[in-house]
Amino acid sequence: MGGGPGEPMFDAAYAVANGLLMMEMRVTPEALDRAVATVAGMPNFVGINADRLRRELEASNNVHVGGYSVIDDRDFKAWIKAARENRKFEFWTRYRKYLELRKRMAHDVVDQLDGLTDDILDRLRDPQTEGEWDRRGLVVGDVQSGKTSNYTGLICKAVDAGYPLIIVMAGVHNSLRSQTQIRLDEGFFGFDTRLNLRADQQNQRIGAGALPGAPFLVAHSLTSSMESGDFKLSTAQGTKIIPGGKDPVLLVVKKRVSILDNLHKWLKVRAEKDEGVPGGDIVRGVPLLIIDDEADYASANTNEYRDQDGNIDEDADPTNTNKHIRRLLTLFEKSAYVGYTATPFANVFIHHEGWNKKYGEDLFPRSFIINIPAPSNYIGAEKVFGLARPGPDGESRGLPIIREVDDAETIFPPKHKKELPVAELPGTLHQAILAFILACAARRVRGDVSVDNSMLVHVTRFTLVQQQVARLIEEELTDIRRQLEYPGTGGDALERLEDLWRSDFEANFPTLQEMLADHQLAPVEWDQVRGQLFDAARRIEVREINGSAKDALDYAEHPDGLSVIAIGGDKLSRGLTLEGLSVSYFVRTSKMYDTLMQMGRWFGYRPGYADLCRLYTSSELVTWYRHIAVATSELREEFDLMYATGQTPDQFGNRVRAHPNGMLITAANKMRAVARVRAGFSGTISETVSFDTASAVRNLETFSAFIAGLPVIQPERDRYIWTGVGGADVAALMARVETAKESWKANSRAIADYIADRVSDGRLDDWTVALLAGGRGGGRHDIGGYDIALTRRENKSPSQKGKYTIGRLVSPSDEVLDLDRPQIDAAFDATLAAWDMKKPPKRDQPSSPSGPFIRRQRDPSRGLLLIYPIDTGAGSTPLMGFAVSFPWDENAREIEYAENSVKQLEDLFD
Numbered sequence: 075m076g077g078g079p080g081e082p083m084f085d086a087a088y089a090v091a092n093g094l095l096m097m098e099m100r101v102t103p104e105a106l107d108r109a110v111a112t113v114a115g116m117p118n119f120v121g122i123n124a125d126r127l128r129r130e131l132e133a134s135n136n137v138h139v140g141g142y143s144v145i146d147d148r149d150f151k152a153w154i155k156a157a158r159e160n161r162k163f164e165f166w167t168r169y170r171k172y173l174e175l176r177k178r179m180a181h182d183v184v185d186q187l188d189g190l191t192d193d194i195l196d197r198l199r200d201p202q203t204e205g206e207w208d209r210r211g212l213v214v215g216d217v218q219s220g221k222t223s224n225y226t227g228l229i230c231k232a233v234d235a236g237y238p239l240i241i242v243m244a245g246v247h248n249s250l251r252s253q254t255q256i257r258l259d260e261g262f263f264g265f266d267t268r269l270n271l272r273a274d275q276q277n278q279r280i281g282a283g284a285l286p287g288a289p290f291l292v293a294h295s296l297t298s299s300m301e302s303g304d305f306k307l308s309t310a311q312g313t314k315i316i317p318g319g320k321d322p323v324l325l326v327v328k329k330r331v332s333i334l335d336n337l338h339k340w341l342k343v344r345a346e347k348d349e350g351v352p353g354g355d356i357v358r359g360v361p362l363l364i365i366d367d368e369a370d371y372a373s374a375n376t377n378e379y380r381d382q383d384g385n386i387d388e389d390a391d392p393t394n395t396n397k398h399i400r401r402l403l404t405l406f407e408k409s410a411y412v413g414y415t416a417t418p419f420a421n422v423f424i425h426h427e428g429w430n431k432k433y434g435e436d437l438f439p440r441s442f443i444i445n446i447p448a449p450s451n452y453i454g455a456e457k458v459f460g461l462a463r464p465g466p467d468g469e470s471r472g473l474p475i476i477r478e479v480d481d482a483e484t485i486f487p488p489k490h491k492k493e494l495p496v497a498e499l500p501g502t503l504h505q506a507i508l509a510f511i512l513a514c515a516a517r518r519v520r521g522d523v524s525v526d527n528s529m530l531v532h533v534t535r536f537t538l539v540q541q542q543v544a545r546l547i548e549e550e551l552t553d554i555r556r557q558l559e560y561p562g563t564g565g566d567a568l569e570r571l572e573d574l575w576r577s578d579f580e581a582n583f584p585t586l587q588e589m590l591a592d593h594q595l596a597p598v599e600w601d602q603v604r605g606q607l608f609d610a611a612r613r614i615e616v617r618e619i620n621g622s623a624k625d626a627l628d629y630a631e632h633p634d635g636l637s638v639i640a641i642g643g644d645k646l647s648r649g650l651t652l653e654g655l656s657v658s659y660f661v662r663t664s665k666m667y668d669t670l671m672q673m674g675r676w677f678g679y680r681p682g683y684a685d686l687c688r689l690y691t692s693s694e695l696v697t698w699y700r701h702i703a704v705a706t707s708e709l710r711e712e713f714d715l716m717y718a719t720g721q722t723p724d725q726f727g728n729r730v731r732a733h734p735n736g737m738l739i740t741a742a743n744k745m746r747a748v749a750r751v752r753a754g755f756s757g758t759i760s761e762t763v764s765f766d767t768a769s770a771v772r773n774l775e776t777f778s779a780f781i782a783g784l785p786v787i788q789p790e791r792d793r794y795i796w797t798g799v800g801g802a803d804v805a806a807l808m809a810r811v812e813t814a815k816e817s818w819k820a821n822s823r824a825i826a827d828y829i830a831d832r833v834s835d836g837r838l839d840d841w842t843v844a845l846l847a848g849g850r851g852g853g854r855h856d857i858g859g860y861d862i863a864l865t866r867r868e869n870k871s872p873s874q875k876g877k878y879t880i881g882r883l884v885s886p887s888d889e890v891l892d893l894d895r896p897q898i899d900a901a902f903d904a905t906l907a908a909w910d911m912k913k914p915p916k917r918d919q920p921s922s923p924s925g926p927f928i929r930r931q932r933d934p935s936r937g938l939l940l941i942y943p944i945d946t947g948a949g950s951t952p953l954m955g956f957a958v959s960f961p962w963d964e965n966a967r968e969i970e971y972a973e974n975s976v977k978q979l980e981d982l983f984d
Contacts, residue, residue: 141912
């Protein structure tokens with residue numbers, strides 16, 4: 075069952091139906107029915123799959139987006155709306171139509187992209203502004219959430235507004251640079267740069283340029299999507315293209331020193347001598363815009379930049395990539411720099427006063443930082459892992475798509491060498507291959523025939539090992555294809571496929587259909603899947619992704635869709651998009667926030683097949699991803715708080731550096747701006763989500779003794795609440811509690827030191843302590859003389875011996891139990907005010923006060939300790955979970971983490 079005689083017909087039908095919906099006041103079920111019926115009745119669309127057309131239209135129009143917020147220096151004047159009155163925005167108009175008609179992007183998402191790119195451009199300078207100016211900004215979005223579409227839109231508008239020269243720095247590998255060029259060929263140029271570096275009416279039109287009636291817009295490129303298409307000085311010098319000439323120039327380059335150096339040499343020809351500027355040369359009158367994709371990678375200066383007294387050393391030599399980027403910016407009298415990243419930690423650790431005599435200012439985003447929430451149809455960490463705080467009905471669920479890998483470590487040891495022999499694949503990888511074949515077949519059943527399908531295999535960073543894995547997977551595929559083509563010739567592939575379909579895909583579909591209601595997922599029967607298995611399997615190719623551009627180009631060269639199993643390492647870890655990714659097999663370990671999140675290629679948009687996606691990984695990695703997602707969401711809460719209170723980027727950078735989550739968020743050499751690894755707990759909440767079961771008995775005794783020493787009280791709804799507890803007593807308790815080494819944020823020793831420090835200053839000496847009961851279904855236990863119902867929290871790492879890991883500990887209502895009604899209302903009003911300040915559309919109105927605003931309501935002397943005894947089952951000793959909610963205290967000092975935390979940070983990649 076397909077979408078009709080061909081995908082082009084379906085695309086055209088979708089475009090017509092979408093156009094009809096745009097004329098409706100509201101997109102209702104009746105409006106959808108009318109549009110589909112009208113299109114299905116047209117002679118050009120006889121035989122179109124009306125059910126699929128309605129599903130895709132409904133899914134697109136079901137998407138909503140939250141508002142975004144901006145922290146900026148306020149040193150800008152909005153100019154873009156006025157510029158529209160006398161400048162033609164043709165590139166943007168064409169690109170918008172491309173997103174709506176070809177990429178089938180939801181209307182709300184396109185509207186938000188329009189408003190957001192306006193806001194970014196406003197915070198840059200109008201290219202017609204006279205004099206010297208330099209703007210630096212950062213855009214933060216989720217992994218695989220559409221950052222490329224965002225900066226493509228920004229580029230279109232920048233060129234329309236009059237920026238003559240734009241440089242896109244796209245990672246450090248050929249594959250990512252090539253893929254980025256392809257996207258810009260489609261979205262901006264409208265022609266294939268492989269055919270000719272200069273715009274030419276005879277070039278093959280693609281993407282936005284191939285839309286019916288689309289104008290041909292002139293722009294030049296000195297780079298192309300070919301593997302050898304990066305910037306070459308000889309090629310540039312052999313053309314008549316002039317940076318800042320009549321027509322706009324867009325270059326897509328790698329962040330490699332040799333490339334950036336040659337680019338500087340070409341641009342420097344237009345410069346004049348000026349000993350008053352860093353580097354001694356300056357290009358006047360040509361506004362430059364640099365887009366830094368994956369801005370946290372390679373761009374940051376990781377060399378020491380201070381002298382022995384801790385002052386900025388203007389002669390200190392930055393790292394090579396960093397200084398070449400800065401050299402390009404300082405070469406131009408008028409320049410703007412916008413970094414894009416999903417993991418902004420390294421960027422905000424850049425010192426905001428960093429300066430060098432030769433290369434000028436460092437890359438700290440002093441002008442603005444924009445935080446973009448993903449649309450509702452984005453499959454991110456919170457959906458995959460179930461990270462929302464527990465509610466009245468218990469802990470929120472993650473999508474049931476994770477399959478634990480417990481047999482890979484014997485074949486791929488964590489610290490293996492590049493010569494590691496691989497004679498067989500883990501059983502779980504065999505199963506993952508079957509899952510990919512099933513996913514491809516089921517997509518065909520739903521009408522997705524001429525589409526891309528991808529599977530990620532990430533088990534090692536060594537090319538020689540990847541080659542062996544690729545060979546073994548190819549052998550496995552060949553055998554499966556043979557069995558499917560010639561049934562009865564031996565083998566049990568069909569039986570294994572049916573067993574996996576029924577036990578996994580069929581069994582989990584009702585739950586996934588409910589959890590992904592806005593995806594409009596249609597049920598698929600085994601007999602339908604079976605009929606598509608061979609066609610799906612024979613399409614699959616095995617590719618190694620080792621930095622070569624040709625593999626990334628294959629999607630563009632397969633208009634009828636490419637099904638590929640991509641085996642790689644570092645080249646798959648950052649930026650590279652695997653189109654139609656459904657199955658991921660991922661067992662490489664890293665514990666850096668930014669590295670792990672960038673490795674999460676499975677996050678993204680999965681229209682019509684989210685239920686078919688599977689993530690095969692270790693329980694340890696799942697644990698780390700939960701930690702990272704929690705840390706990232708809380709830092710974004712801090713972002714919204716600082717946005718609402720009018721803070722600037724440098725204040726936000728200082729806040730992140732002092733935040734407990736600042737401990738393990740990026741590589742140590744990217745944290746040079748911190749003299750020592752320190753944290754401040756002011757205005758934060760620290761909760762235990764990781765436990766060592768070996769310390770359960772000692773912690774139970776410690777908490778029981780502490781509670782027994784408090785005044786005897788009666789329960790309030792099966793919870794016990796003490797007020798007026800001394801800060802010194804709480805600090806002493808924290809000093810005796812043993813927390814797991816993974817609990818860097820809830821490090822009991824650091825918390826004890828912080829509380830003791832504030833008490834010595836006359837603060838944090840008045841505490842509320844609450845012993846909280848769990849819901850129904852858990853056991854009971856005596857805690858300090860009180861019979862308490864234990865809290866139930868699922869163990870997210872059952873295969874890790876001696877470990878117990880949960881998602882979230884604190885329920886939203888618990889953090890306000892020490893506030894009175896006016897304080898709760900004030901916190902909620904402040905939360906709503908922050909939400910209301912965000913740019914429309916605004917459909918994500920909060921229903922309860924946000925944590926940072928709650929903590930602002932407490933006096934700096936009042937703290938809150940929440941104690942949750944956790945039932946681990948089978949009559950085991952309860953685990954003593956705790957959360958400490960700290961009030962905001964602008965005078966609080968930072969505390970250096972105790973024991974082995976610094977060493978832990980340094981040893982992560984050993």
